[in-house]
Amino acid sequence: MGDEQLVEVLRQALQSEIGGEGVYRSALQCAKNELLKAEWTKYLERAGQQGSMTRKVLDDLAFDPDKRLARALKAAFAEIEDQEDERLYQTTGWPANCGTAA
Numbered sequence: 001m002g003d004e005q006l007v008e009v010l011r012q013a014l015q016s017e018i019g020g021e022g023v024y025r026s027a028l029q030c031a032k033n034e035l036l037k038a039e040w041t042k043y044l045e046r047a048g049q050q051g052s053m054t055r056k057v058l059d060d061l062a063f064d065p066d067k068r069l070a071r072a073l074k075a076a077f078a079e080i081e082d083q084e085d086e087r088l089y090q091t092t093g094w095p096a097n098c099g100t101a102a
Helices: 003-028 034-063 069-097
Strands: none
Touching: 003 034, 034 069
């Protein structure tokens, strides 16, 4: 995969985080359980942080064209890997907690 393709993947990841923020906001409106609301609030904050990190990587690449993309991605991945693993695990229960079937 070339640098241009990886930049496109980063742009798509940024759109995903922006969309994720919208999903968490909507989920918070339908959640009735206070513990669930607290958890989803945490995930909303993380989506914002991850979007900011993705923007930073994209900005760094734009201002320093000689910077190696792999190094930028490795730093971003290290910062958010655990959060993404937890988010994937936690989202499996959303339909039941919002009163809808999967």
